Amino acid sequence: xxxxxxxxxxxxxxxxxxxxxxxxxxxxxxxxxxxxxxxxxxxxxxxxxxxxxxxxxxxxxxxxxxxxxxxxxxxxxxxxxxxxxxxxxxxxxxxxxxxxxxxxxxxxxxxxxxxxxxxxxxxxxxxxxxxxxxxx
Numbered sequence: 001x002x003x004x005x006x007x008x009x010x011x012x013x014x015x016x017x018x019x020x021x022x023x024x025x026x027x028x029x030x031x032x033x034x035x036x037x038x039x040x041x042x043x044x045x046x047x048x049x050x051x052x053x054x055x056x057x058x059x060x061x062x063x064x065x066x067x068x069x070x071x072x073x074x075x076x077x078x079x080x081x082x083x084x085x086x087x088x089x090x091x092x093x094x095x096x097x098x099x100x101x102x103x104x105x106x107x108x109x110x111x112x113x114x115x116x117x118x119x120x121x122x123x124x125x126x127x128x129x130x131x132x133x134x135x136x
Contacts, residue, residue, distance in 0.1 A: 008063025
């Protein structure tokens, strides 16, 4: 239902293609249940590699459904850009949180958890727990 409060997810990468692909993967693996608002904020306004405070702020506003926004980042300067936006205080929706999680695995865990109707704390915990996933 459209009035359901869901946690929004923003995926910030230095590459627009990487952010969009991880968003597609996470939404695809979450299945056909609730449509979690997910936005990719990758690259610069001009299409180059880097991060853009404007693209991140716009993505966060686009996914805000009143239950908070979880922001996952790929690399160092993406983290710094999100931290700067959070420090500004009015650039991102209330309840926006920078989540310390691996980018791909954390994104999948965040979207799957948000699709189940979980709150922001649970979405953040699920994404952070992805650090413990072992591959060998």
